[in-house]
Amino acid sequence: MVYSDIKIVAERVQTENIEFYQIENFLTKYECNNLIEIMKPRLSPSRIVQNSNTNEYPDTVNSETRNSSTCYFTEQNNLIVSIVESKMSLASANDPMKGEALQGQYYTVGQEFKRHLDTFPSGDENNVHMSRGGQRTWTFMVYLNDVESGGETVFDMIPLSVKPKTGKAIFWNNLTIDSKGDKIVNNYAAHCGSPVLSGEKYILTKWYRESYYK
Numbered sequence: 355m356v357y358s359d360i361k362i363v364a365e366r367v368q369t370e371n372i373e374f375y376q377i378e379n380f381l382t383k384y385e386c387n388n389l390i391e392i393m394k395p396r397l398s399p400s401r402i403v404q405n406s407n408t409n410e411y412p413d414t415v416n417s418e419t420r421n422s423s424t425c426y427f428t429e430q431n432n433l434i435v436s437i438v439e440s441k442m443s444l445a446s447a448n449d450p451m452k453g454e455a456l457q458g459q460y461y462t463v464g465q466e467f468k469r470h471l472d473t474f475p476s477g478d479e480n481n482v483h484m485s486r487g488g489q490r491t492w493t494f495m496v497y498l499n500d501v502e503s504g505g506e507t508v509f510d511m512i513p514l515s516v517k518p519k520t521g522k523a524i525f526w527n528n529l530t531i532d533s534k535g536d537k538i539v540n541n542y543a544a545h546c547g548s549p550v551l552s553g554e555k556y557i558l559t560k561w562y563r564e565s566y567y568k
Contacts, residue, residue: 364376380521424459459556
């Protein structure tokens, strides 16, 4: 696949239980450093989605589950943000209109995101989340720096552990097909961001939905 004069080669990771890809050098060191500098003044405590039967789209800080910091990008932040968004969609064959806002996350020593699924649980209490574009389908993650120690993304049910590496991208399908041919949440996609033991960790995360994101 080609974006401008850049060839994007995604390698399928061999596992029977989840559709998972990785791309070495998805971003250059210059791009990664630029994105980190955009992130730094915009970081605030990371939040997690809450169940709700109201019309609001609730989230909350839960430091026991996720104690990192987060920043939301827009294409207006920088030309590089626009380029990264386009490359993500091309590499994963996802419609950019189905993508949530690009996020950046920062972890310092001891910070982590405990084991979780990126999808929404079924039930009426999550109708407010599903109404904004359906279920989350693909997750696309890019590591913006090397981490001295710790910070791996771990899928314990596969099992698979990915060490942060500057510019490396991973992306995976959060859904699978059941015996009836219906799309369902793939529990093998459960993962965690392991605690950073030394150094710091910067990543990008983008989620795609089943239909256009509102």
